[in-house]
Amino acid sequence: xxxxxLGVDIxxxxxxxxxxxxxxxxxxxxxxRSGYSGRDVAQxxxxxxxxxxxxxxEFIQTTVATGYGRVTYPADREVSEITCQAKGIxxxxxxxxxxxxxxxxxxxxxxxLPGGKVSDFAMNDKCAAGTGRFLEVMAGALEISLEExxxxxxxxxxxxxxxxxxxxxxxxxxxxxxxxxxxxADILAGVCDSVAAxxxxxxxxxxxxxxxxxxxxxxxxxxxxxxxxxxxxYQLVVPDNPQITAALGAALLARGTNL
Amino acid sequence: MIKFPGFxxxxxxxxxxxxxxxxxxxxxxxxxxxxRDTVMFLSFTDTDAxxxxxxxxxxxxxxxxxxxxxxxxxxxxxxxxxxxxLPGAYTNLFLERSRRPRAMSYFDAVVxxxxxxxxxxxxxxxxxxxxVFATFCVYVPEEIIVAAGSACIGLxxxxxxxxxxxxxxxxxxxxxxxxSAMGFKLERICxxxxxxxxxxxxxxxxxxxxxxxxxxxxxxxYVMELxxxxxxxxxxxxxxxxxxxxxxxxxxxxxxxxxxxxxxGIAKINRKRAALKRLAALRQASxxxxxxxxxxxxxxxxxxxxxxxxxxxxxxxxxxLEERVAQNEGVAPPEAPRILxxxxxxxxxxxxxxxxxxxxxxxxxxxxxxxxxxYYRDLTEPASNxxxxxxxxxxxxxxxxxxxxxxxxxxxxxxxxxADNLRVDGVIxxxxxxxxxxGVESHTVAKELEKREIPHLRLESDFSEEDQGQLKTRIEAxxxxxx
Numbered sequence: 001x002x003x004x005x006l007g008v009d010i011x012x013x014x015x016x017x018x019x020x021x022x023x024x025x026x027x028x029x030x031x032x033r034s035g036y037s038g039r040d041v042a043q044x045x046x047x048x049x050x051x052x053x054x055x056x057x058e059f060i061q062t063t064v065a066t067g068y069g070r071v072t073y074p075a076d077r078e079v080s081e082i083t084c085q086a087k088g089i090x091x092x093x094x095x096x097x098x099x100x101x102x103x104x105x106x107x108x109x110x111x112x113l114p115g116g117k118v119s120d121f122a123m124n125d126k127c128a129a130g131t132g133r134f135l136e137v138m139a140g141a142l143e144i145s146l147e148e149x150x151x152x153x154x155x156x157x158x159x160x161x162x163x164x165x166x167x168x169x170x171x172x173x174x175x176x177x178x179x180x181x182x183x184x185a186d187i188l189a190g191v192c193d194s195v196a197a198x199x200x201x202x203x204x205x206x207x208x209x210x211x212x213x214x215x216x217x218x219x220x221x222x223x224x225x226x227x228x229x230x231x232x233x234y235q236l237v238v239p240d241n242p243q244i245t246a247a248l249g250a251a252l253l254a255r256g257t258n259l
Numbered sequence: 260m261i262k263f264p265g266f267x268x269x270x271x272x273x274x275x276x277x278x279x280x281x282x283x284x285x286x287x288x289x290x291x292x293x294x295r296d297t298v299m300f301l302s303f304t305d306t307d308a309x310x311x312x313x314x315x316x317x318x319x320x321x322x323x324x325x326x327x328x329x330x331x332x333x334x335x336x337x338x339x340x341x342x343x344x345l346p347g348a349y350t351n352l353f354l355e356r357s358r359r360p361r362a363m364s365y366f367d368a369v370v371x372x373x374x375x376x377x378x379x380x381x382x383x384x385x386x387x388x389x390x391v392f393a394t395f396c397v398y399v400p401e402e403i404i405v406a407a408g409s410a411c412i413g414l415x416x417x418x419x420x421x422x423x424x425x426x427x428x429x430x431x432x433x434x435x436x437x438x439s440a441m442g443f444k445l446e447r448i449c450x451x452x453x454x455x456x457x458x459x460x461x462x463x464x465x466x467x468x469x470x471x472x473x474x475x476x477x478x479x480x481y482v483m484e485l486x487x488x489x490x491x492x493x494x495x496x497x498x499x500x501x502x503x504x505x506x507x508x509x510x511x512x513x514x515x516x517x518x519x520x521x522x523x524g525i526a527k528i529n530r531k532r533a534a535l536k537r538l539a540a541l542r543q544a545s546x547x548x549x550x551x552x553x554x555x556x557x558x559x560x561x562x563x564x565x566x567x568x569x570x571x572x573x574x575x576x577x578x579x580l581e582e583r584v585a586q587n588e589g590v591a592p593p594e595a596p597r598i599l600x601x602x603x604x605x606x607x608x609x610x611x612x613x614x615x616x617x618x619x620x621x622x623x624x625x626x627x628x629x630x631x632x633x634y635y636r637d638l639t640e641p642a643s644n645x646x647x648x649x650x651x652x653x654x655x656x657x658x659x660x661x662x663x664x665x666x667x668x669x670x671x672x673x674x675x676x677x678a679d680n681l682r683v684d685g686v687i688x689x690x691x692x693x694x695x696x697x698g699v700e701s702h703t704v705a706k707e708l709e710k711r712e713i714p715h716l717r718l719e720s721d722f723s724e725e726d727q728g729q730l731k732t733r734i735e736a737x738x739x740x741x742x
Contacts, residue, residue, distance in 0.1 A: 068728050079739065080732050080739055082732065083739040083740070106729070106732075117740075121736060123733055
């Protein structure tokens with residue numbers, strides 16, 4: 001009987017599950033809002049992924065959980081999202097030496113050795129600046145969806161600077177830009193610049209070594225990708241599904257356990 | 260359920276009936292802030308009969324402390340609320356771990372009655388005409404206080420519970436240690452503060468220096484001025500400060516310092532430091548014979564307890580650990596990553612960092628901190644006359660490499676030699692939020708560790724528990740990196 005391996009990443013905003021086969025190929029994956037119980041969401045997503053492929057839970061040989069909610073999930077092993085992220089990225093981008101990961105409440109910069117071992121990392125302090133949550137609040141203040149941010153920011157003519165890193169004060173700044181009659185696109189470009197500036201400072205702490213891969217939910221936002229490319233003076237590599245790379249790393253670690 | 264006996268008779272809104280064990284989500288605490296500070300979601304499960312018996316034996320000694328606290332003018336309601344979660348937290352973090360040394364039971368009992376027995380001793384000493392001097396820093400010469408027959412105690416300064424009260428008089432962006440201590444006094448929660456005749460402050464940072472001026476409105480505060488460099492003239496200046504302090508202690512206690520009582524004071528404190536050094540040396544062994552968290556609580560109690568009794572109990576523990584080491588027994592598997600902590604002090608009951616590291620599978624084998632090496636590494640050299648003794652008392656702390664000095668190259672040397680001696684796999688540089696000297700020095704520490712390819716992690720936190728998730732991720736990733 002073919003065996004499968006499951007990676008579960010319960011993040012602060014979203015939960016991701018990835019199922020891989022014995023060769024490490026991605027069989028299926030799913031993403032959902034973590035909501036009140038990331039564990040329940042993870043189990044529901046796993047059920048969906050399995051039924052989608054016509055598989056039963058018994059086919060899963062090993063599960064590795066990662067992300068903030070990892071302790072709540074009944075996995076075989078828990079591994080930090082930093083190690084999982086490194087594993088997932090090294091699998092698809094063997095040349096990657098730096099990973100920039102921006103999730104819901106964290107931004108991280110991870111330095112990799114050849115083979116995907118972590119050699120150093122830096123994380124934001126307990127503050128939402130430069131995270132997905134920051135973007136979400138600012139998008140909310142402008143009454144647009146997160147998905148629209150990139151497209152709108154690309155249309156900016158003049159970037160409206162957001163000087164405050166504090167999410168609460170930055171939101172007031174956004175609102176005062178609005179009342180001053182600034183265009184949404186210009187404000188959004190400023191918001192993306194703010195995230196990029198914050199993350200660039202984090203990159204400087206560990207040093208930028210190409211190739212640089214950008215992951216996490218925020219990597220789906222073309223506005224931030226553009227702002228970061230500009231800020232770092234380097235063209236970032238963004239995977240097709242940047243949100244699931246840590247869950248993929250967890251699944252690969254689950255598979256590795258059984259090799 | 261295991262009851263924590265030293266706390267019998269406490270009532271608090273958090274515990275409507277008997278103190279309940281904290282559930283993984285602190286459900287039992289009903290919003291007590293202190294509970295959220297200290298209770299970690301640890302899962303050390305060991306409910307052996309030995310533990311039960313140990314707990315039972317203390318129950319018989321349980322005493323009613325409320326009269327004592329009332330007589331010290333404490334706010335009993337707030338004090339109840341403050342202490343209520345401690346039994347659950349301590350049971351969870353300490354008592355339930357397996358393979359703890361038997362000799363830890365003494366220290367458990369001291370924590371179990373942290374505001375009782377020792378406070379009673381101090382009150383009794385005062386009734387006999389002795390004084391109580393309360394301190395915050397390893398630079399204050401406790402030998403002189405002990406020589407005069409008085410008591411030297413460290414002050415409570417490691418809890419979030421008292422921080423909001425302190426923020427009424429102090430800026431929010433100030434070191435949590437200063438805020439916590441100030442809050443204990445403002446709220447009248449710490450019996451040590453209440454029993455103290457004097458607080459002996461020092462000028463190790465600007466925050467403390469200015470806070471003493473405010474604290475002096477609530478309790479008489481004497482300030483020793485510590486130099487910021489270690490040149491010959493600085494040493495001479497500090498010697499003068501120590502002499503002045505000795506004269507102050509003589510005046511306050513009405514006890515003349517002599518060659519004999521100073522020799523005795525030095526011997527008592529030296530014995531305490533030597534015992535702690537012996538304990539520290541045992542942590543070189545692999546597998547580690549004792550958890551870092553247990554040593555941390557011992558180091559914290561070193562500031563409170565009677566020095567002679569404390570030293571004898573640490574010696575007893577060392578003897579037990581020597582047997583363990585001889586038999587190659589330990590508390591963690593030999594492959595568990597060995598961690599050295601460096602940075603700011605971790606005052607009681609701040610156990611978060613050690614607990615998270617050891618919960619994640621590491622073992623803390625040393626602390627290059629004031630609640631560690633800096634307190635006990637150097638002993639006071641003996642001398643043949645009173646003046647020589649005072650000179651040596653002044654000289655000892657100047658070997659301590661606190662970030663308040665500039666330059667402070669000695670600290671990097673200390674870290675490197677500890678990393679080598681203790682065969683550590685990684686160093687965690689922990690800084691309390693808003694601590695400028697250590698926060699800035701982190702850069703130098705990181706650079707030097709980098710040069711020698713010693714893995715290291717910088718952490719910044721305070722006494723609250725809201726950042727536990729982030730700390731846990733960093734610590735686990737760091738330990739995974741070391742494997």
